[in-house]
Amino acid sequence: MSVRLLHPLIQNGLHKGDSNHAGGILACKCTDRPVKVKVSTGIAHNHACGCTKCWKPDGAAFSVVAVAPSESVSVAENGDKLAVVDPSALIQRHACKECGTHMYGPVERDHAFKGLSFIHPELFDNGNWPQPGFAAFVSSVIEAGRRSLGDGWHPRETEGCGLDPYDCLSPALMDYLATWTAKKNGILQ
Template identity: 45%
Template sequence: MRLLETEIVIDAPPQTVWAVLDDIECYPEWNPALPALRGRTTVGQKVTGTLRQPNVPEREVNPTITRIVGARELRWLSQAPGGVFSAEHIFILEPNANGGTRVRHNEIFDGPMADERWPSIDTNLRTAYHALNHALKARAEALRGETALLHPAVDRDASAPPAGAFTARCGCASEPVEIEVNQAVAHNHLCGCSKCWKPAGAAFAQIAVVPAGSVSVVARRDKLEAVDATQKIERQRCKACATHLVGTVSDPDHHFYGLEFVHPELAIDGYKPKIEFAAFVSSLVETGTPATGMASVRAALGHAAIPAYDAFSPELMDIIAWHKVKLAKAAA
């Protein structure tokens, strides 16, 4: 058995380094040793691609993924027929005290041909893996430094008008839909889910709630339509510009029954309530944000002092859980 060991320290969190390693479709953009790799990186699956190293002809590889520990470890195994040669490729990601990652990039070679090939492995392949390590470092550190656009409201100074009421309009330049909200909003937050309307270029929506009956449509009600009538939160949008104006809940057993949902950024009279938290942050990946960009998103939320959750805030989650208990007691 022979062991090829390399390592590098990357000034980016393991989450970002892992996202780069696991996104094999993008290998052609940065990976000099494995410029092409195709397949699905799940345990038991084969991936196919090309291995490139100096002084050695480029060759096809088709290893099997053998171990995945998200953001910590990735392994795949290549085997020659008859057991004459095997190579287990290993990436181990270790968080360090500075918020970065120590990457141990190793490969274990076994079989009768391992000793025969070792001189080339120890020079040519080692050189290729060092180049891969440095390219991985450059890629991850560049991504870590990207700035995420959370939502335009994040950069505004929050205010709290005494009355709390406001008027909001859709995005139409002429004949906009207009609503009046006669109560101050509560639980104003950023939301990363796929159902909420987001302004152009923003990663998040901005959503808040008011008591049911607080919202009146005062102009162009005829332009409103339901986004999806099957959803528990019945969102209404402008037919022309697709801006969401209000969401209602008609199911009396729903945990948000008695509330209406509004978008405070649509206020036309300077209403700028404080953003309390960000919800469903991980859902951004499902709606198109690259996994490689999530560390930047979370860093931007931290810089803005906005607590980030992958569901609702703990306060709302506790309320929802208690609501389920109430329904269960009533049904008993």
């Protein structure tokens, strides 16, 4: 399949939402018995992600993903349809076994992100969630075999949509990860 979209919600300008969004219900793409997951708090670090693990809409090179505290994320309906995509992964992505939509992904191992769950805000029952703030893992789009999205477009052109591109997470999140690691190793207090 030829990928032509960044993501439907950023392709033609960023989704504009409310930075004070208080959560809601995420729903998978099934028309019969959709999985529903309740997020009872706001989300943080919303971004476009080009990694090869995140769920993406058909034809999209990037996902839109954010985090919420895991204690604020719960399965509300049809949890029997969920399965963990890769039990060995840091992010335990719970996906619908029927439609494949990733619903939530808690981090449970000893890690700086332990206690957070990754979610896809576009699955909310309302469109008021905060807009993405950066693009992460842009080179992974190439790594996945997509040199361009057509007409010479390159993944770093997320800048044209208002998203700074990084081959990792944002600088603030990378500093957070480095600080957590240094504290864990006794180098910082």
